[in-house]
Amino acid sequence: MPKNYLLIPGPTPVPQDVLLEMAREMINHRGAEFSNLLKSSTELLKKIFKTNNDVLILTASGTGGMEAAVVNFFSQGEEVLVGICGVFGERFAKICKAYGLNVKTIETEPGKGIEPETLEKVLKENPNIKGVFLTHNETSTGVTNNLRELAYIVKEKPERLLIVDAVSSLGAIDLPTDELKIDVVVTASQKALETPPGLAMISVSELAWNYNEKANLPRFYFDLKQAKKFLNEGATPFTPAVSILFALRKALENILNRGLENNFKRHMVLGKAVREAIKALGVTRLLADERWASDTVTPVVPPENVNPDELRKYIRNKFGVVLAGGQGGLKGKIFRIGHVGYVEPTDILVAISSIEIALENLGCKGLRGKGVQVAEEIFQEYYKD
Ligand SMILES: Cc1ncc(COP(=O)(O)O)c(C=O)c1O
Structure with a gap:
């Protein structure tokens, strides 16, 4: 395992x-x-x-x-x-x-x-x-x-x-x-x-x-x-x-x-990094409007030719990264990345990297490092303080 x-x-x-x-x-x-x-x-x-x-x-x-x-x-x-x-x-x-x-x-x-x-x-x-x-x-x-x-x-x-x-x-x-x-x-x-x-x-x-x-x-x-x-x-x-x-x-x-306000800040940074990384991949799309985008969970619309549940299974089996599926009417249409609670920037880098590798191996080419780079930039800034 x-x-x-x-x-x-x-x-x-x-x-x-x-x-x-x-x-x-x-x-x-x-x-x-x-x-x-x-x-x-x-x-x-x-x-x-x-x-x-x-x-x-x-x-x-x-x-x-x-x-x-x-x-x-x-x-x-x-x-x-x-x-x-x-x-x-x-x-x-x-x-x-x-x-x-x-x-x-x-x-x-x-x-x-x-x-x-x-x-x-x-x-x-x-x-x-x-x-x-x-x-x-x-x-x-x-x-x-x-x-x-x-x-x-x-x-x-x-x-x-x-x-x-x-x-x-x-x-x-x-x-x-x-x-x-x-x-x-x-x-x-x-x-x-x-x-x-x-x-x-x-x-x-x-x-x-x-x-x-x-x-x-x-x-x-x-x-x-x-x-x-x-x-x-x-x-x-x-x-x-x-x-x-x-x-x-x-x-x-x-x-x-740790400080409640620091906890809010970490979630803001995690949310932003995930959203920017997903956007940077180009083939994936955010479900939530930026105005209301959550800092604890990010639903992602996969590329048209990729089944989100197959993608999750691949990522779970190969990398041990467990992502959530869609619920209700969104079942089978999206996958969700949770970034809430005891989650650190490094966990997000692993998740984004896993998504990149999985999508590459499922036929979406030219993605390697695109999302990770953007996330790293955001995290580097966060760690400056
Ligand atoms: C916003 C929200 N409300 C209510 C619930 C229901 O909580 P539980 O599954 O613990 O009954 C959940 C669970 O995911 C939730 O995310």
Whole structure:
């Protein structure tokens, strides 16, 4: 087996010191050591969420956090708006519909984000909308919405609830929760937070707690009021994923020691290098519009005569570089390079080089070094400081 380079947009590579935390012996989840683990991890998370709101850790994948963001704040038949830029926006709409909400949507073409004017118009035309669901970084299309602009529009009516899916961005792309007045932010352990899958985290504003008092949607496992009550006692309502929490605390310490702003900068550089390299190859094309291009994942349209899944298989088998396929309507049409979490410039050089060699061997000639050179130039500049 070749050496493994996991370059998918989650789960992402986990550093060894984080992995080793999971080898700790088990502890009592109703004891003082766990209470300290939960409370300290929650405080570290607040720094990454940039919030003074409550942050709750749930034993679930990101989708569990999304479901919690629906069932805790709304009542049957209430009107909500969901921004859909791909598979994960669609998922929010599906969850809302499954629980009987009256769902309005704004849908964008693949690769485009939400236009502020469209949001403004839809909100004006539908004054009864109680909550707006937005995806910060749509992983399936590589689109990062401009939340600064969009949040401002949603909050022109301060009592309107703003819920954001930041599963593939929080920690890698700046998301100042309190500054932008975002009521609920959902993320998960397995992407920018450099931890294995298994935990979802959700921040809840005072306004969102007010909504929670009136919300009548059915809930049990994801009852956030219960989670908060238990957190105050340093515990969780149900048996938590203790080992992943050990890992999470270490990973959060690492990120904060490195500096959150430095982490954002590294992701910006990785994103730029990948995009410029793909453009430099000439035969490959970026799916996402430059205006919304994500710094954590880059979807690539391959040359016409190359099947993206065959290309990925070749690269996986020959070089151990694992890339992601397309999702939803983009299945079989694109491949995606993940550059989120514990990923370094050198990993990107390996990925770009592998793509060049693979495309050459699949019949696209004259590519050798074209993308790598451009990426190196960007990284050389980054390392000057
Ligand atoms: C933007 C976004 N939202 C939600 C999810 C769902 O998270 P999970 O797969 O952990 O349930 C993902 C997962 O890739 C995601 O990228």
